Amino acid sequence: MLIKKPDDIKAAEITSKETYLNRRQFIASALGAGAALAGLDLADGPHVHALEKLPNVKKGPAAYNTSEKLNSLKDITSYNNFYELGVEKGDPELNAKYLVTKPWSVAVEGEVKKAKTFAIEDIMKLAPLEERIYRMRCVEAWSMVIPWVGFPLSALVNLAEPTNNAKFIQFVTLVDPKRMPGQKPSLFGNPIDWPYVEGLRMDEAMHPLTLISVGLYGEILPSQNGAPLRLVVPWKYGFKSIKSIVKVRFVEKQPEASWNKMQPQEYGFYSNVNPEVDHPRWTQATERRIGEFLRRKTLPFNGYGEHVASLYKGMDLKKFY
Numbered sequence: 001m002l003i004k005k006p007d008d009i010k011a012a013e014i015t016s017k018e019t020y021l022n023r024r025q026f027i028a029s030a031l032g033a034g035a036a037l038a039g040l041d042l043a044d045g046p047h048v049h050a051l052e053k054l055p056n057v058k059k060g061p062a063a064y065n066t067s068e069k070l071n072s073l074k075d076i077t078s079y080n081n082f083y084e085l086g087v088e089k090g091d092p093e094l095n096a097k098y099l100v101t102k103p104w105s106v107a108v109e110g111e112v113k114k115a116k117t118f119a120i121e122d123i124m125k126l127a128p129l130e131e132r133i134y135r136m137r138c139v140e141a142w143s144m145v146i147p148w149v150g151f152p153l154s155a156l157v158n159l160a161e162p163t164n165n166a167k168f169i170q171f172v173t174l175v176d177p178k179r180m181p182g183q184k185p186s187l188f189g190n191p192i193d194w195p196y197v198e199g200l201r202m203d204e205a206m207h208p209l210t211l212i213s214v215g216l217y218g219e220i221l222p223s224q225n226g227a228p229l230r231l232v233v234p235w236k237y238g239f240k241s242i243k244s245i246v247k248v249r250f251v252e253k254q255p256e257a258s259w260n261k262m263q264p265q266e267y268g269f270y271s272n273v274n275p276e277v278d279h280p281r282w283t284q285a286t287e288r289r290i291g292e293f294l295r296r297k298t299l300p301f302n303g304y305g306e307h308v309a310s311l312y313k314g315m316d317l318k319k320f321y
């Protein structure tokens with residue numbers, strides 16, 4: 001059986017994340033040193049970004065933009081998962097200032113006819129920027145509505161001219177402990193085997209809902225949200241939407257993806273939002289929209305089923321979770 005119920009899980013199988021957090025909290029409170037021990041800069045206070053407005057952003061297709069109430073900029077930039085900037089939800093905002101994103105380049109490589117390294121400035125001009133208002137659903141059962149700015153990943157793929165061998169794309173995040181203090185060697189061990197990597201099947205990558213995002217709320221992407229560019233795949237759990245990308249690698253075989261590699265029985269490669277497949281340790285049938293009190297029902301494919309369900313026709317989504 002692939003999906004285990006909570007009582008089937010042995011202590012040894014509890015995620016590295018949970019062990020890491022418990023150990024960290026234990027040591028921190030035992031020594032009374034708090035976050036300083038983890039090398040995080042809590043004393044400094046949140047970093048206020050001098051964000052830059054993005055010019056010429058057009059509205060995305062109405063069929064894709066949800067009309068649900070947006071989460072506030074504050075919610076979107078202060079409650080984050082970004083382990084490179086720390087493992088607590090508030091850490092990425094506090095450590096955002098370290099993530100300097102100029103200069104930045106992205107290598108497009110592997111099974112393509114036009115391998116090329118792009119400067120971020122050129123990526124920004126690769127395709128017209130659109131506002132895409134998407135529901136985002138984290139595997140930890142919280143969700144937000146975010147007005148992304150970006151362009152379909154397909155624009156980058158088409159430019160690269162994949163060969164017939166290109167069946168998947170792997171994405172790779174920056175490794176640089178100076179700019180990503182969560183990557184510094186620590187007493188508590190590593191929450192993730194850096195770099196953070198993720199992958200999509202080629203048809204998922206080409207789907208018009210799949211974005212390269214370079215901004216939100218009309219401005220350049222704040223560091224804590226994955227500056228200067230990140231993936232956005234709204235029908236999948238949030239961890240597929242990899243941040244601060246430096247490499248886009250076209251490959252023949254299903255590539256490694258960080259959470260899937262660490263805990264394959266908890267996190268599948270596909271990771272489509274599915275209220276019928278519970279996480280072994282909690283339900284995925286409901287979720288908490290950040291800013292709301294009552295839980296909502298989680299929708300299949302996070303509500304994007306009419307657009308994406310056909311990609312998985314004939315696949316057993318309980319097996320390929």
Ligand SMILES: Nc1nc2c(c(=O)[nH]1)N[C@H]1C(S)=C(S)[C@@H](COP(=O)(O)O)O[C@H]1N2
Nearest residue numbers: 080081082083138173196238239241242243
């Ligand atoms: N490189 C990298 N990308 C990442 C993560 C991470 O830790 N490192 N966390 C993921 C998870 S679990 C989620 S839910 C989303 C959160 O994106 P947001 O903070 O912009 O809402 O980013 C994803 N991308």
Ligand SMILES: [Mo]
Nearest residue numbers: 138139238239
């Ligand atoms: Mo997540």
